[in-house]
Amino acid sequence: MPDATIVLTIFDKFLNIVGLIRAGKIKRDDRIDQSLHALYKALNETKSYVASLNEGSEKDRRKEHEIANMWHEARSLSE
Numbered sequence: 001m002p003d004a005t006i007v008l009t010i011f012d013k014f015l016n017i018v019g020l021i022r023a024g025k026i027k028r029d030d031r032i033d034q035s036l037h038a039l040y041k042a043l044n045e046t047k048s049y050v051a052s053l054n055e056g057s058e059k060d061r062r063k064e065h066e067i068a069n070m071w072h073e074a075r076s077l078s079e
Contacts, residue, residue, distance in 0.1 A: 010043055035077040042070035 045067050053059065 038074035
């Protein structure tokens with residue numbers, strides 16, 4: 001599972017994409033919306049899981065697999 005630095009880097013890139021959309025440099029359409037939603041969902045679940053690990057929770061392979069699938073879906077939608 002990624003550490004907090006990786007999660008923050010991904011979040012920063014997410015914010016950059018949102019900024020480009022707001023500035024009109026990327027045309028917003030349904031595919032962009034779906035991709036952003038999937039990215040946000042994966043990011044949010046990753047942040048939550050990493051926070052739980054930092055608080056002492058044990059690794060949960062099932063949860064890690066679910067999160068990996070979310071990232072895969074987000075990537076697939078962005079291609």
